[in-house]
Amino acid sequence: MTQTLTASYTAALEGRAVARLDRVSKRFGKTQALKGVSLEVYPGELLALLGPNGAGKSTAISLMAGLRRPDEGMVRLFGFDPRDPKARLHLGVTPQETGLPSELRVYEVLDLVQAYYPHPMPRGELLERFGLVGLERRQCGGLSGGQKRRLAVALAFAGNPKLVILDEPTTGLDVEARRSLWEGVRRYQAEGGTVLLTTHYLEEAEALASRVVVIDHGRTVVEGTVGEIKARVGLRQVRFRAPEVPSLEGVSKLKRENGTIVLYTPDSDAVVRQLVQKNVPFSDLEVQSVSLEEAFVALTGSR
Amino acid sequence: MNLILAQYKASVLSLSRNPGYFIGSIVFPAVFFLFFVPSSAPSTLEANFAMGSFMIFAMMGALFFGFAVGIAQDRASAWAVYERTLPGSPYVRLVSRVLNGFTFAVGAVVVMAVVAHLTTPAHLSVAAWGRLVLALVAGAIPISLLGFAIGYLASPKGAGTLAQLFYLPLSFLGGLWVPPQNLPEVVQKISQFTPTRHWGDVVWPAVTGQAWKAQDFLSLAVFTLIFGVLALWGYRRDQGQRFS
Numbered sequence: 001m002t003q004t005l006t007a008s009y010t011a012a013l014e015g016r017a018v019a020r021l022d023r024v025s026k027r028f029g030k031t032q033a034l035k036g037v038s039l040e041v042y043p044g045e046l047l048a049l050l051g052p053n054g055a056g057k058s059t060a061i062s063l064m065a066g067l068r069r070p071d072e073g074m075v076r077l078f079g080f081d082p083r084d085p086k087a088r089l090h091l092g093v094t095p096q097e098t099g100l101p102s103e104l105r106v107y108e109v110l111d112l113v114q115a116y117y118p119h120p121m122p123r124g125e126l127l128e129r130f131g132l133v134g135l136e137r138r139q140c141g142g143l144s145g146g147q148k149r150r151l152a153v154a155l156a157f158a159g160n161p162k163l164v165i166l167d168e169p170t171t172g173l174d175v176e177a178r179r180s181l182w183e184g185v186r187r188y189q190a191e192g193g194t195v196l197l198t199t200h201y202l203e204e205a206e207a208l209a210s211r212v213v214v215i216d217h218g219r220t221v222v223e224g225t226v227g228e229i230k231a232r233v234g235l236r237q238v239r240f241r242a243p244e245v246p247s248l249e250g251v252s253k254l255k256r257e258n259g260t261i262v263l264y265t266p267d268s269d270a271v272v273r274q275l276v277q278k279n280v281p282f283s284d285l286e287v288q289s290v291s292l293e294e295a296f297v298a299l300t301g302s303r
Numbered sequence: 304m305n306l307i308l309a310q311y312k313a314s315v316l317s318l319s320r321n322p323g324y325f326i327g328s329i330v331f332p333a334v335f336f337l338f339f340v341p342s343s344a345p346s347t348l349e350a351n352f353a354m355g356s357f358m359i360f361a362m363m364g365a366l367f368f369g370f371a372v373g374i375a376q377d378r379a380s381a382w383a384v385y386e387r388t389l390p391g392s393p394y395v396r397l398v399s400r401v402l403n404g405f406t407f408a409v410g411a412v413v414v415m416a417v418v419a420h421l422t423t424p425a426h427l428s429v430a431a432w433g434r435l436v437l438a439l440v441a442g443a444i445p446i447s448l449l450g451f452a453i454g455y456l457a458s459p460k461g462a463g464t465l466a467q468l469f470y471l472p473l474s475f476l477g478g479l480w481v482p483p484q485n486l487p488e489v490v491q492k493i494s495q496f497t498p499t500r501h502w503g504d505v506v507w508p509a510v511t512g513q514a515w516k517a518q519d520f521l522s523l524a525v526f527t528l529i530f531g532v533l534a535l536w537g538y539r540r541d542q543g544q545r546f547s
Contacts, residue, residue, distance in 0.1 A: 065388040069547045088390040099381025101313070103320040108313060115309030116389040139320075155385075 017076075018043055018090075018163050018194055019064050024073035026059050033059040035218040036073070041163065046185070046195040048209035050202070050229075056218040057198040061167055064196070065093050078162075089118065092161030094169060097148035102141025106132060106151060109140060110158060117159030129184055130154035146177055153181060163194045170204060182207055202234055235290045236268040240275070240282040248274050264290065306391050310399035315406060318369075328369060329411045332361035333418045339480070341422040350423035351510040354415065355435065356479040359502050361411035362443055363474065366404050367450040368466050373400065374454025375462030378541060387546065401447070408443065427510060434509035441523050442502030448530035449498065455537030473499045498526040 017040035026034040034056045041047050041064075049057050062068045063075045066082030080087035101109060107123065114120035127133045130150045135143065143151065149169075156164050166185070170178040185208055189195055199205055205212050205226060212229040214221045222229065235252060239262050245254070248271055253264040261282075265271045268287045275282055318324050336357045344350040377383045386396060419425040427435065450466070457465045477499025478486060486494060494500045504519040 067384065067387055067546055085390045085392055088388060091388065091390070093385065093388040095385030096381040099383075099385065101317055101382055103317045104313060108316060112309050112313040113389065115306055116391050159390075 016043060017041055018078055019082075019196065020074075020076045021060060021063060021070075022074040022076070024060075024063060024070045024075060026063065026068065026071050028059075032218055034063075034070075037215065037218065037220055038073075039213060039220070041194060041196050043162075043194050044189070044192060045210045046189050046197065046208050048205035048212045048226075049196065049198045049215065050200065050205055050212055051198075051215040051221075052200060055216045057215060058167065059218075060215070061165055061196070061198060065091065065165060089159075090162040092156035092159055092164040094152045094156040094166055097145070097152040100140040100143075100148055100151065103139060105137050105139050106143070107136040109151070109155070113155050113158045117161075119160050120158055121160045126154055126158055129157070129187075131180065146173065149173060149177070150181075153184070157184075157188065161193070163196065164188065166195065166197045168198055168200070170199070170201070178204075205229070206234070234266055235264045236266070237288045237290050238263050238265060238268050238271050238286070239288070240285040242280055242282040245280060246278050248278075260284075306395045307399050307402070310391075310395055311402050314399055314403045318403065318407065324369060324372075324407075328361070328365035328407050329414055332357060332364055332411060333414050335360070336415060336418055337422060340419070344423050344425075347424045347426050348511055350419065350425035351427060352482065352507060354419040354423070354425045355438075355506040355510040356482075356503060357419070358412050358415050358435075358439060359442065359477075359499065359506055360474050360479045361415050362408045362439060363446055363470060363499070365407040365411050366443055366447045368470050369404050369407060370400070370447055370450030371453040371457070371466035371469075372463050373404075374451060375457055375459045378455070378545065379459035384545075393542075404447065405443075412439065431509060431512065434515075435506065438502075438505040438509045438515075441505055441520060442498070445498050445523055445526035445530050446502065448527060448534045452530055452533035452537050455534065455541045473497055476500070478503050498523070498530075501526065 019041040021034075021037055021039040023036050023038055024034055025032070025036055037056070037060060039049075039060065049060060051057050059068070063070055064077060064082055066077065066084070066088055069083065075082055077087040078090055082088060082091075104112075110123055110126065114123070127136065130153060132147070132150055132154060135147060135151075138147075140148065140151065149172075153166070153169055156166060164185075169185075170181055173181065182204075185195060185197075189208075195208075197204070197208065209226050211224070212226055213223045214229065239260055241260055245261055245263075248263070250267050250270050251263050251265050255262050263271065272285070272287070275285075336353070340350070340353040340357065344353050383396075387393065449469070453462055453466055453469070474480060476486075476490060476494050477483075477497045478494055479499060483491060483494055483500060483503070501519055501522040505515060505523065507513075508515050
């Protein structure tokens with residue numbers, strides 16, 4: 001982790017970002033999807049792009065993958081305009097699994113995608129890494145939802161890319177499938193790969209990311225390490241009954257609801273410990289995690 | 304080049320496993336031929352004429368219909384968007400699509416030739432075969448461009464219906480099912496304005512041993528220009544909507 005961060009900062013100093021949005025704006029009809037967003041992805045890091053639905057995450061990604069052109073600002077991928085095919089030689093992207101060509105067999109899809117890359121990952125290794133062994137000869141249309149997702153994710157890695165963009169890779173997956181996907185992503189990063197991930201799960205960013213950028217309403221809201229973001233976004237709610245509360249450390253927000261104290265804190269354990277140490281006569285203690293959505297309210301003071 | 308080959312292989316595999324396309328472009332025209340021609344074409348000349356007409360009809364299915372529907376479906380497909388993120392030019396897909404359409408068109412023509420030779424007295428000299436191939440290709444170009452135009456300009460859901468609305472009437476009006484001189488008088492007049500009629504006008508002399516008229520090729524060139532401009536406009540419009 002520390003190593004990754006050091007590498008990131010060094011890269012930043014050298015301006016070696018593998019992908020970069022520079023004051024980019026993009027409008028679709030009446031919707032302003034991005035408003036002057038700047039974003040850099042540094043070699044070796046796992047950057048999580050976090051935000052509610054409609055925040056502009058997908059637009060940012062489609063710009064980096066060369067699918068769209070910015071209205072204003074500049075987009076760079078490995079130093080080139082991503083609309084230039086040579087910029088995408090070291091990029092891996094996941095397709096939507098609903099779009100996999102249903103008549104083609106798994107190995108035929110892999111063959112097709114790998115033909116685009118000069119040094120693709122050996123097929124056996126790819127199948128093994130993403131749990132696709134034994135499915136090579138199955139037609140995509142006949143795969144289960146989970147298998148389709150694994151194939152879709154495998155395709156992002158098929159070309160041995162230096163940068164992988166994963167757009168909400170675990171939405172709709174069960175816990176076990178999610179863990180195994182995380183395992184694959186960690187392994188790739190450990191081998192020197194760079195990842196840009198979008199998610200609306202804070203938990204996912206926490207498990208994987210070395211750096212987080214939160215965007216909302218087409219703007220960058222906050223950017224930092226997971227710890228920093230967690231301190232601001234990863235709040236927990238602590239509720240209890242008590243006649244009065246002494247001042248406590250690490251409380252972001254405190255309110256009273258007819259005799260019940262509701263407080264928000266990044267570290268609920270520390271708060272509870274303080275309550276005990278200070279002999280607060282509390283009852284009905286409840287600790288809840290706060291959804292990202294609620295955290296955004298706390299963070300942006302809007303919505 | 305390798306890329307085009309890989310893309311081509313994948314689309315041929317994909318389409319050959321799609322019964323709708325396979326049957327529509329290869330089986331259906333041959334069955335249609337079997338229904339109508341063997342009983343009504345006792346002489347070699349008549350059989351040759353009908354074989355030429357049905358080869359046009361078959362090629363239209365694979366090219367015009369195939370391009371219109373295939374492109375329109377692609378415009379709504381998530382996979383096509385993914386393919387745009389791969390490190391290849393969009394022209395790779397375009398070239399492979401054309402190769403793919405012509406592969407099925409050749410398949411349809413070969414099947415038609417075999418069926419015609421087995422069930423009718425159709426027979427052509429080697430030179431006539433050469434002229435026939437040239438004539439088929441000359442007409443295939445404008446009709447393919449019309450397919451491209453519909454594929455890019457129609458809505459993904461409407462393209463199939465629209466293509467159907469062109470495909471069968473154009474075949475009838477062009478004199479592919481009933482020779483033009485046997486068409487009702489009004490239809491004969493309309494026939495002059497269809498690309499299929501002019502396609503027939505270059506194919507029929509080739510299979511009946513008559514001389515070509517320059518004006519028929521000229522007409523095809525005019526259709527090529529018109530449909531080419533439409534297709535290009537549609538292509539630009541679609542790219543602007545989806546990828547800008």
